[in-house]
Every structure is written in structure tokens, then in C-alpha cells.
Amino acid sequence: MNREFLTINDVYKGFGEGDNRVEILKGVNLNLTNGEFVMMLGPSGSGKSTILHLIAGLTPVDRGQIEVCGVNVQKCSTNKILELRRRTIGYVFQDFRLLQGLTALENVMVPLYAVGRSRSVAKKRAEELLELMELSHRMHHSPRKLSGGEQQRVGIARALANEPKIILADEPTGNLDQRLSDGIIKMLSTLPQKMEVSILMVTHNQQLTKYATRIVGLTDGQIEVQSNV
Amino acid sequence: MSNLAFKMALRDWKKIILIAIVLAFAGSMFIYYNTVMFEMRHFSPNNINMEESDAEKFRDMKVPTTKSEMLVAAMTMLIVLAAVLFQLNMLVVDMINKKKEYYALQVIGVSEEQVELFPLLYSILAGALASLIIAAVWIPIFPYFKSALNIHAISLGLIILVIILFFVMSTIIGVKAREITDYMQ
Ligand SMILES: Nc1ncnc2c1ncn2[C@@H]1O[C@H](COP(=O)(O)OP(=O)(O)OP(=O)(O)O)[C@@H](O)[C@H]1O
Numbered sequence: 001m002n003r004e005f006l007t008i009n010d011v012y013k014g015f016g017e018g019d020n021r022v023e024i025l026k027g028v029n030l031n032l033t034n035g036e037f038v039m040m041l042g043p044s045g046s047g048k049s050t051i052l053h054l055i056a057g058l059t060p061v062d063r064g065q066i067e068v069c070g071v072n073v074q075k076c077s078t079n080k081i082l083e084l085r086r087r088t089i090g091y092v093f094q095d096f097r098l099l100q101g102l103t104a105l106e107n108v109m110v111p112l113y114a115v116g117r118s119r120s121v122a123k124k125r126a127e128e129l130l131e132l133m134e135l136s137h138r139m140h141h142s143p144r145k146l147s148g149g150e151q152q153r154v155g156i157a158r159a160l161a162n163e164p165k166i167i168l169a170d171e172p173t174g175n176l177d178q179r180l181s182d183g184i185i186k187m188l189s190t191l192p193q194k195m196e197v198s199i200l201m202v203t204h205n206q207q208l209t210k211y212a213t214r215i216v217g218l219t220d221g222q223i224e225v226q227s228n229v
Numbered sequence: 230m231s232n233l234a235f236k237m238a239l240r241d242w243k244k245i246i247l248i249a250i251v252l253a254f255a256g257s258m259f260i261y262y263n264t265v266m267f268e269m270r271h272f273s274p275n276n277i278n279m280e281e282s283d284a285e286k287f288r289d290m291k292v293p294t295t296k297s298e299m300l301v302a303a304m305t306m307l308i309v310l311a312a313v314l315f316q317l318n319m320l321v322v323d324m325i326n327k328k329k330e331y332y333a334l335q336v337i338g339v340s341e342e343q344v345e346l347f348p349l350l351y352s353i354l355a356g357a358l359a360s361l362i363i364a365a366v367w368i369p370i371f372p373y374f375k376s377a378l379n380i381h382a383i384s385l386g387l388i389i390l391v392i393i394l395f396f397v398m399s400t401i402i403g404v405k406a407r408e409i410t411d412y413m414q
């Protein structure tokens with residue numbers, strides 16, 4: 001049951017050249033096992049988003065290694081990384097990033113088409129997910145007609161489409177008020193009981209940490225464990 | 230994925246129609262003036278190839294000088310170029326507006342080629358509609374146009390050329406829009 005979905009081993013990352021060079025991550029270590037809901041706190045600019053980008057293979061590490069479900073992200077070909085992002089990682093954005101020209105249902109179908117699912121299979125799966133998100137009545141609406149909370153639930157449904165093992169969520173409730181944030185995170189926290197998934201979420205909101213199974217902090221480029229709930 | 234891209238493009242029909250009308254208008258100017266110039270020059274009364282009955286129609290017409298012909302050709306070319314730039318601009322602005330969303334698609338594992346389908350289909354639809362408008366306007370009136378000005382079949386070739394040109398150009402613009410967007414930022 002305690003399968004390791006993510007291992008970050010002594011990772012370094014900096015930006016810029018010469019005098020402008022800043023080291024952001026200085027030896028980050030972090031593990032994520034099946035069923036965990038880990039929240040990451042840390043001051044602005046400490047590199048929280050950077051960690052998520054590194055996991056998704058959006059930028060390379062300077063040193064160290066990251067393994068996602070046993071796959072070394074640094075050694076992956078472009079195609080292998082795409083496969084990883086499609087099937088193993090689900091990404092949730094602070095600003096939702098749904099295509100306004102598509103309906104909620106179609107937005108959830110996008111990642112399913114990306115792995116070659118047929119229209120009927122993709123539609124069925126997307127409907128199931130939107131039902132799970134309690135959005136059955138909103139499936140055929142454009143995201144611009146949905147509230148922020150509803151849009152984010154579509155974003156989560158999209159992230160779940162291909163049954164990922166890791167959900168990466170970068171301040172998913174950063175654009176929502178406290179009541180909505182609470183609802184969304186409460187819902188997220190129930191996911192590991194429903195499917196084989198673990199969640200790594202970045203947040204500034206201390207009131208949400210009650211839903212986490214573990215809280216970690218990022219300070220001075222390193223992860224420190226704050227508490228095990 | 231292409232059916233989603235197609236649906237998304239169709240839902241932006243107002244912009245597509247606007248682009249198509251601008252393209253069709255520019256293309257029509259190009260066709261009309263260049264056809265007239267071409268025909269007047271090569272089938273004027275001074276031209277020995279002209280039949281007696283045809284010469285009638287050209288009696289009071291001034292045969293264009295090479296200079297004015299070139300001027301007209303250059304001006305209509307500029308108008309076509311402006312229209313194509315307008316299309317490109319619309320597409321690039323659209324891409325900049327949706328840049329974050331398209332990037333997000335790549336983050337969730339949609340390949341770059343598949344992301345490109347979205348602007349591509351948008352551009353192709355606009356180009357195809359422009360080609361259709363030109364074909365629908367010019368091909369039916371061509372016979373009348375032909376008899377009125379005693380036009381030669383070469384002009385039909387010009388019409389078809391413009392139709393194909395817009396279609397091909399829209400495809401290329403669709404593919405290149407992303408690179409141009411990246412370059413501009
Ligand atoms: N591509 C990049 N090029 C240069 N610097 C970058 C780049 N990406 C991030 N940085 C820098 O790295 C630092 C950490 O950025 P990051 O976005 O990871 O912070 P964060 O912890 O997510 O902050 P916030 O809480 O404000 O979102 C910042 O100082 C940022 O300017």
C-alpha cells in the first residue's frame with residue numbers, strides 16, 4: 001500500500017548567470033507515497049512553484065534527481081516526459097487555465113484525447129469525473145459562465161482524467177475565498193480514499209492545513225518537516 | 230483533438246467571418262484590377278489579335294501604360310498583403326490572449342503539435358471561408374465578366390490562383406503563428 005510515487009533527492013536549482021545568479025533550491029529532499037496529501041508552505045519566492053515545475057519536467061534540475069513512479073525525470077526523452085505528464089501527473093493551476101472556447105466537459109476531454117481515447121470513451125470518463133466534482137448540471141457551460149470554485153473543480157477533473165498517481169496543485173485556491181477554498185480542499189482530501197493517488201499542494205493558506213496528512217515547509221532552499229498529522 | 234479545435238474555432242465565428250471578409254475583399258480588388266489591366270493591355274484595339282466585334286467594346290477605353298499597370302498591380306498586392314497581415318495579427322493577438330491556457334495544455338501532457346491544432350484550424354477556417362466567398366462571387370459572374378470585357382481564360386486562372394493562395398497562406402499562418410507569438414514576447 002505504501003508505494004512511493006515521488007522521490008526528490010538532494011535537488012539543486014538556481015536561475016540566472018554570473019552576478020545575477022540566485023540559488024533557489026539547495027538540496028531539496030521530499031518523498032510522496034500513495035494516499036498522502038502533502039501541503040507545502042513557504043514564503044513567496046522560496047521556490048515552491050519551481051519544485052512543481054521540476055517534478056513535471058518543465059525545467060531541468062541543476063543537480064540531484066527526481067523520480068516519479070520509478071522514472072527518473074532528468075533522464076527522460078521529450079516523449080517520455082509527455083507520457084509522464086499525461087498519465088502519471090495531474091496538474092492543477094491557481095488560475096484554472098481552462099480553454100474558454102470549450103465547454104467544461106470538453107476541457108476535461110482534452111487530456112483523454114491526448115492519450116488517444118476515442119470520443120465516446122473520453123466523453124463518458126469526463127462525465128463521470130464532472131459528476132464526482134458535483135458539476136453534472138454545468139457540463140455544457142463555458143468556463144466563463146462558471147464561478148471560480150466551479151472552474152477549479154473542472155480543473156481538478158481535468159487533472160484526474162488519466163488516473164494520475166500524483167496531483168501537483170500550485171495554490172489551487174489562491175483565487176478563491178475562504179469558504180470555497182475550504183470546500184475544494186476538503187474534496188481534494190477525499191480523493192486518496194477513492195483512487196490510488198497522492199497530492200502535493202502549495203498553499204499560503206494556514207487554515208487549509210487541517211486537511212493535509214503532512215505539512216512541509218520550504219525555507220532557505222530546503223524542505224523541513226513541520227508536522228505529521 | 231482536432232474535433233475540439235474545430236469546435237473551438239467555430240465558436241469564434243464572428244472573428245472568422247471578419248477575417249474572411251477582409252481577405253475576400255482584398256482578393257477581389259486584386260482580381261478585378263489585375264484582370265482589367267491585363268485584358269485591356271493584351272486585347273485592346275491596337276492589338277492585332279483582336280477580332281473586329283471585340284474591338285467595339287474597347288473603342289473608348291484608354292489602354293493602360295506599363296507604368297499604370299505596374300502601379301495597380303503593386304497597389305493591389307499591398308492591399309492583399311495588408312489583409313493577410315490583418316489575419317496574422319488577429320491570430321497572434323488571439324494566441325497571446327490564450328497563451329497561458331495553451332501552455333497549460335503542454336503542462337498536462339498535450340503535445341506541441343496537438344496544441345498547434347487550435348490556432349491552425351482557426352486560421353484554416355478563416356482562409357477557407359475567404360476562398361469560398363471569392364469563388365462564390367467570382368466564378369458565377371466570370372462568364373458575364375468575360376463577355377463584358379472580352380476577357381481571356383487567363384483571368385480565370387488568376388481567380389483560382391488567389392483562391393488557392395488564401396487557403397495555403399492561412400494554413401502557413403496557422404502553423405507559424407505560435408512561433409511568431411513566441412518571438413514577439
Ligand atoms: N524561469 C525563471 N527564470 C529566472 N528566475 C526564475 C524563474 N522561475 C523562477 N524564478 C525565480 O525563482 C524564485 C522562486 O520562484 P517560485 O515561483 O518557485 O517561487 P514561489 O515559492 O512559488 O513563490 P510564490 O509563493 O510567490 O508563488 C523567484 O525568485 C523567481 O524569480
Ligand SMILES: [Mg+2]
Nearest residue numbers: 048049050170
Ligand atoms: Mg508560486
